[in-house]
Amino acid sequence: MTPLLKFNGVFERNIENKIFSVENEQQFEQLALEIFQVQAVQNKIYKEFIEKLNINVSEVRSLQQIPFLPIEFFKTHEVITGEFIPEAVFKSSGTTGMETSTHLVKDLSLYEKSFFTNFNNCFGACEDYTFLALLPSYLERNDSSLIYMMKKLTERSNDSRSGFYLNATADLIELLSRLNSETKKHILVGVTFALLDFPNQVQTDFPQTIVMETGGMKGRKKEMIREEVHAELKNKFGVKTIYSEYGMTELLSQAYSKGDVNYFTPPWMKVIIREPNDPLEILSPTQAGAINIIDLANIHSCSFIATDDLGKINADGSFSVSGRMDSSDVRGCNLLVV
Secondary structure: OOOOOOOOHHHHHHHHHHHOOOOOHHHHHHHHHHHHHHHHHHEHHHHHHHHHOOOOHHHOOOHHHOOOEEOOHHHHOOOOEOOOOOOEEEEOOOOOOOOOOEEEEOOHHHHHHHHHHHHHHHHOOHHHOEEEEEOOOOOOOOOOHHHHHHHHHHHHOOOOOOEEEOOOOHHHHHHHHHHHHHOOOEEEEEOHHHHHOOOOOOOOOOOOOEEEEOOOOOOOOOOOOHHHHHHHHHHHHOOOOOEEEEOOOOOOOOEEEOOOOEEEOOOOEEEEEEEOOEEEEEOOOOOOEEEEEEEOOOOOOOOEEEEEEEEEEOOOOOEEEEEEOOOOOOOHHHOOOO
């Protein structure tokens, strides 16, 4: 494969059209390898990383041969492909004194297309939903990719009652009761600690509410596995299932779980499991290990990220997260110990 040495407007538009049209494994791999050839040349940090590994880019012909950039580089370097003035700068959350990651976003419309398309595919048209965001620790920030996504989903909603809530106020409880009585489709997206702090309802359950936790325990000392968190939230809201979002500042795509602890990626996103002690060794789908992510939408940054999460791929194509590598910082947006 001949490397494409220039990221130009025509190539970018062509690639963007292909990203959200991926239908099968063959198309995904072909596009991933095409993007790799560009990023391996045009992404300075990724290029240096590959050179340090003594990998010949022209000899990479499968997903298993692609090197994945450690996610820690986003804390210390500008991870960009080509040269551009970013339209937005997203930063990860973190406790005081923690070094955070930075994602320079060239084109916000690409991020919007990613999350709108993914939501519509998973849940149906976002215009039909009322969105309620319970994200108190994020609201004061203007550099959160999660806040940006929720603002855009709220704007796309046809219900003027969609919006953000600082805390679980009486107004929010009243609105949830009203939406349940109307059987109007609605979703409560909340950082985990805020959902856990939601007051217990003695007389009212919200069985029609889609409750989605995004992670985030805000430094709580009590460690809870995700099953325990979901059990408590089910009881608190009177629902049968709890949904989850798996996303991170360094990416432009998300995975969703629909009522259990297994996440499903959109067609342009893929999880590959690596050996934790040998980052270049890719494990079989049945083995547990560290999570690598391919996000084809991340064309202006790096589409091949080695995360600090541990997990496995399930028989149905979903993946589950079992914990974090011991040497990793605790990420503010995903602070569940599972």
